[in-house]
Amino acid sequence: MHSPKRVLFLDLVLTLFRLNGLLIAEGDAMTKGLGLTHARWKVIGAIALSSAGLTVPGIARVLGQSRQAVQRITDVMVADGILVYTENPKHKRSALVTLSERGQETYTLLREVQDPWAIRNTEDIPTEELETTLRLVRRLIKKLN
Amino acid sequence: MHSPKRVLFLDLVLTLFRLNGLLIAEGDAMTKGLGLTHARWKVIGAIALSSAGLTVPGIARVLGQSRQAVQRITDVMVADGILVYTENPKHKRSALVTLSERGQETYTLLREVQDPWAIRNTEDIPTEELETTLRLVRRLIKKLN
DNA sequence: GCCATAAAGACAATATATTGACAATATCGC
DNA sequence: GCGATATTGTCAATATATTGTCTTTATGGC
Numbered sequence: 078m079h080s081p082k083r084v085l086f087l088d089l090v091l092t093l094f095r096l097n098g099l100l101i102a103e104g105d106a107m108t109k110g111l112g113l114t115h116a117r118w119k120v121i122g123a124i125a126l127s128s129a130g131l132t133v134p135g136i137a138r139v140l141g142q143s144r145q146a147v148q149r150i151t152d153v154m155v156a157d158g159i160l161v162y163t164e165n166p167k168h169k170r171s172a173l174v175t176l177s178e179r180g181q182e183t184y185t186l187l188r189e190v191q192d193p194w195a196i197r198n199t200e201d202i203p204t205e206e207l208e209t210t211l212r213l214v215r216r217l218i219k220k221l222n
Numbered sequence: 223m224h225s226p227k228r229v230l231f232l233d234l235v236l237t238l239f240r241l242n243g244l245l246i247a248e249g250d251a252m253t254k255g256l257g258l259t260h261a262r263w264k265v266i267g268a269i270a271l272s273s274a275g276l277t278v279p280g281i282a283r284v285l286g287q288s289r290q291a292v293q294r295i296t297d298v299m300v301a302d303g304i305l306v307y308t309e310n311p312k313h314k315r316s317a318l319v320t321l322s323e324r325g326q327e328t329y330t331l332l333r334e335v336q337d338p339w340a341i342r343n344t345e346d347i348p349t350e351e352l353e354t355t356l357r358l359v360r361r362l363i364k365k366l367n
Numbered sequence: 368g369c370c371a372t373a374a375a376g377a378c379a380a381t382a383t384a385t386t387g388a389c390a391a392t393a394t395c396g397c
Numbered sequence: 398g399c400g401a402t403a404t405t406g407t408c409a410a411t412a413t414a415t416t417g418t419c420t421t422t423a424t425g426g427c
């Protein structure tokens with residue numbers, strides 16, 4: 078059982094855990110001035126990146142967490158006036174979660190720190206490598222579903 | 223600011239969050255019979271994969287979390303007889319965290335489910351792609367440090 | 368060796384996430 | 398349409414993680 082891919086894979090998994098933690102810490106540091114926590118900017122980011130519109134369980138699937146955890150944070154964010162539950166034409170019970178006007182302003186501010194950060198982090202990385210990685214990550218996700 | 227790499231990167235970050243969650247869920251399902259939780263098998267995995275030996279803050283760095291969170295779980299695992307704090311020749315105060323005899327047995331059982339899983343998940347993925355991804359992930363980690 | 372700076376353990380407060388369970392409602396194959 | 402199955406919202410208990418703070422000790426440059 079000395080498959081080199083086995084070790085490579087387990088190493089990758091561990092390294093992904095680490096990157097995950099660092100990304101969250103980085104995001105929190107970056108958004109400190111905006112009154113956001115990672116639980117919040119993750120939700121905002123997921124909504125913003127989705128073209129179709131997302132329900133609470135949909136956000137949970139995209140973020141890889143339990144729908145209950147997402148429900149909790151979206152409820153708070155709706156109460157805070159950042160998000161709005163809007164009617165879902167495709168599902169009578171499960172509302173679409175959208176950005177309120179204030180939420181959009183917050184997202185604009187988020188983009189102002191996030192965009193330069195994203196560009197800074199990728200300027201010396203070939204597009205091709207980013208694509209390969211994204212493809213592989215998606216492939217792994219498909220296996221785990 | 224229509225850098226395609228920007229969108230690619232943000233998409234990657236979100237996708238990594240998702241994979242992270244799925245990996246944890248998968249690991250928990252896989253280790254259910256061993257009485258392990260993800261907080262525990264992550265620590266065991268980190269120790270096992272490190273050749274040098276790790277301290278509590280060292281494990282925290284590898285896993286990308288706070289040293290306090292790791293301290294908490296290692297304290298519990300030492301109390302449970304899975305881990306042992308052993309003297310650290312390189313640092314007088316910060317003990318090395320090692321597997322007890324029972325911890326090693328647990329690790330053996332862990333390997334028995336983990337190895338087939340790792341092989342199964344990579345059998346149709348070229349080694350080269352795994353290496354590219356691991357390299358890119360490491361590169362991002364370095365930037366975020 | 369000395370000293371400024373960094374690292375580590377410890378404790379507490381709080382935030383976030385998982386898990387399990389239940390009722391209500393959608394969805395989809397037929 | 399109908400009915401089995403899956404999904405969703407909700408509530409509660411618990412586990413896990415972050416953050417802030419303080420004290421104690423290492424570490425590394427001089």
